[in-house]
Amino acid sequence: MTTENWALIEEIFDQAVNLDVKNQLDFVESKANGNKDVATQVMKMLESKNQDFMGQFPGKISTEHLEISQPKTLGNFKIIKKIATGGMGRVYLAESISADVSIKVALKTIRIELINENLKIKFQNEKSILSKLRHKNIATLIDAGVTDENIPYIATEWVDGENIKKYCLENKLSIKQRLKLFLQICSAVSFAHNKLIVHRDLKPDNILVDSQGQVKLLDFGIAKIIDDNQNKQTQTQIYTPDYAAPEQINGEQCGLTTDVYSLGVVLFEILTNSKRFELTDLSVSDKIKAVNSPTNLNIKTLKIDKLTPYSLARISGVLETIINKAMHIDPNRRYESVYALVSDVENYLDKRPIKAMKDNVFYKAKMLLLRNKLASSILAFTFITISIAIFVLINQIRQKLIEAQKSKQVTEFLIESIQASNPDLTKGKDISVIEFLQNAKIRIQNDSFDDMKLNAILKQTIGIALTKVGEYKDAEKLLLQSIEVHQHNFKTHISLANLYLKQKSYTKAKKQLQFLRKKDSLLTIEEIIQVYQIEAEIYSTDGDFEQANAIINAAIKFQLEESSNTRSLIKSKLILATILELSGKINEPNEILRETLEISKSQYGNDSTITTEIYNQLARTLTSSSPVPWDEVFNLYQLAIKNQIKIYGPYHPIVAKTLLDEGFAMRFVGNLDAANTNATKAMKIALRNFGSQHMLTAHINFLISQIYFSKGDMLGAIDKLQNVLEVYARFYGEDHFETNQIKTTLAIYFIKIKKGQEALDILNLLLISQKEQLGEFNKATFYVMMNILKAHLLLEDYNSNFVIDGEATLKNAQKHLGKENILTIGIQIVLAEIYLQTQNPLKASKLSEELMTFDMVMNNVNIKNRVNEIMSKAKMN
Amino acid sequence: MQVAQLTKILNNSNMDARTWDEILPIVYHQLKSLARSVKHQHKQSLTLNTTSLVHEAYIKLGKSNRLDINGTRHFYQLAAKAMRQILVDNARAKLSQKRTPENSENTQENYLLEIDNQVTSASEIIAIERALKKLEKLDSKLAEIVIYHFYGGYTFVQISEMLNTPERSIMRYWDKAKAYIYSQLY
8 A cells, every 4th residue: 555545545534434334335436536445445444443353452461370379278178289270260179177077179269359249148148059959960069158368269079080071082982972971961950950050151171070970060150159249340251252152252141041052062072072162362352253153263163173083974963953953042042941952862862853853944955855865766876966965065054154044044045956956846857966056056146145144155165066066167256256245254265266276277376375375364374274285286287396396395394383283284295296296206206195195094094085085196196107016006096996985975076086097097008998997987977977068077088089099999089089179178268278288189180090181170270379379489389380291291282381381390490499309300200201202302311311310219219210211212212 | 771861761852763762672671570570469360451550660660750741751652662562572472382382481471461362362463563563654643543542551531631632533543543454454
């Protein structure tokens, strides 16, 4: 921003800030007078008006770090040792002095600033209520009061147990065992609720399991004592933000369902051994935002601990529904009581349908899909694939939208999209995932969602899904629309970068990343790594291996130092291996991949997705080593295919891709029948999922074409290749480098079957396009020119211009590629042949004699023979 | 530097930029040691906001040496700047500590005045600092308001007295400055 702009920005801002929000945009735009930067800046500034931003001092003096001398006695208790220091105060292990038998207690002291004058009375009142709370799963209150030194304390039964989360992990409990423990917790909470006592601070730290496997809840009712007495100005929270219900964080009325919410969080955490929300690094305002609208949590939601034996996938479905209902943002839409929650958990354990499902739209969706699957078994394949796609979609969206109203809208939208693709409604027409997504795309553009943000999320999700199936143009449109609303959404930017990378639009991809880099102080470490990874991929596919190498190595170094995410580290190493492979290294990528494979096997198992991905990549890179260990290559492909079928099912596109890779290897070693079988299988999958106009289908056709070529069936090869060309032209554009390569191959095939005119038609256009794009003296351009000469030879079309053209081409090639370049030699041989045909044996012989002086010619038997032949023919004439 | 000397400098009505730079570290340390002693005095844990800390520092300085109107004004201006420095340093320390947890020993000092993570996270402070630096180049007057109000914790009335500017204007400046910083962050 220039200083000059700033004056204008200030002026417009000062005036606009007093206007009605709805009039601001028009005003700002008219004042900015076409200066878009200025208008955007002012609008952005105006947005801050109602934000809770920089509203409080960022600093405080905290004494938590200072060791404080430990008192020896407190009230009627002798202190044995300090156990912990928490937000409320300290916890000691202590012994009762007054009782005849010494009883061990947990003694809690309360921070002095949390207390006011009425505390003593209040403590007495609460004490009598809490001491009646006798339940086998609740640590009993023994004493509470204020000492003569004015230190308030609470003494409860001492529980020698372990934090429930730790207990589950260390004893490797099954889901069922974990649920049984959870039911014990619920029984205690429910008991207290019947006496109208709310816990308000339920969290794993407050839930212990003793050596008998008995659950004990700590700190019942304590939050309330303090809360009621709290001096509001201290702004100290009694609850723990990670477990607190939205109404608690917002300072609204808390009730019994506040505990239901926390129970939902606890259930989630003991099942997954991970945190529901990672809120520690957020500011208070962000926490409030996060808990109130989980859509904002996209950065930090669901960090699943890699050590957990239960992936989210295993608890998804029914248990997830239970957790989500318990954790509903709106207290009225949660389970109305702990009892209702308990009965659904019991229903689950007894395999009965749960209540939460009853009026659940997702449930309906599943039923709809299930019925369809059974109803028409012929269409079952397609429907399975679609149902996977749709559930992936639903789950992705649901992770962002826990708020039921919104997720209901989304689901209904998706269900209607399937219905539109439902064979019954489409009169038995087979539909593919792409058609389904296209359908969804059209609908989202026509449907009016009143919630812009929701619309943006849907667009983002469908955009990403479309990218995955290769529908880049539509994906781009949706992602760009999404970003208009959700301007700083990391995932949308990174998805766009990824999309542009796949389209090989490097500048656009880099632009997306640059935007993210500007915001790097606001990104998480994992997000920064993602930016690095994709940047490395961009440079490497763009051919700048040095830069790509530098970036990915920086990322790996960063990851080793700062991140413990092994999966992401493996990903970086896979990228590094690819870069090294592309830059012509042979052993290094294999070594990296082998090493990574071991790590992945031990961490994630032999048949995990990530291990499978490495099998696949290793097989591919091994094919460029020399000699190629073919047995190992095919073995790896087999492992990969087996796993992929297990993970994704037999009709998933990823299986087709691996079959295809293996097919290319099979053709290479001459196992044409096996290659053909693979191609047929892959084609079946590709057609089912994507139809005939997809890149995957084109690649398979390319393999088939090569198989025909190897079998000597040139017409078959050409036929398939034309098909490939058609898709490439549609996908990359008529004149794209990749398309041109296919065109060149096709022309050579035509020359091989002596169809000079067909070859020439292609080559002449190709020459124009390549001269324009690559320049006149590029290797690829010379290659086309050489083939043009060959085609003319075939056609016996030797007018004088043609000879002159040939001579000029050779001269240029010698100048730009060098005399002994293989391509230059090729051109020289063709020109010699042309001289022969145009009755100019002297020149032909001169060229051949020169050729014989080149090492390249002398060392290659085929070329040498050809040159010899030309020479003898020239001499004969 | 002797406290008497500091007072003299502060009382000088015309302070140039170089003098500011010279005495900023003194106030910085003054505040830090004060924070330390406050912590030792109050054995029980407590939360003290930045304004009270600055105020205590002022009283301590004022006890032995007389600060006149200029001196008082300068002191408060300087204290806010020091507070900014302390918190930004803390935020940096905190973020680098996150990366290398082994070094947590030597950061005790930095935690005397801690970032209140509930309110603003360390990475936010760094981001705000970056935006504030930009704002200083665009409009130093606005940036100054941010330092006094956000870091110093002074009320608009206090700032208006300090700068001899109507309170309404100060509020307007604050809104604009905050809006600018917001636009750079989100």
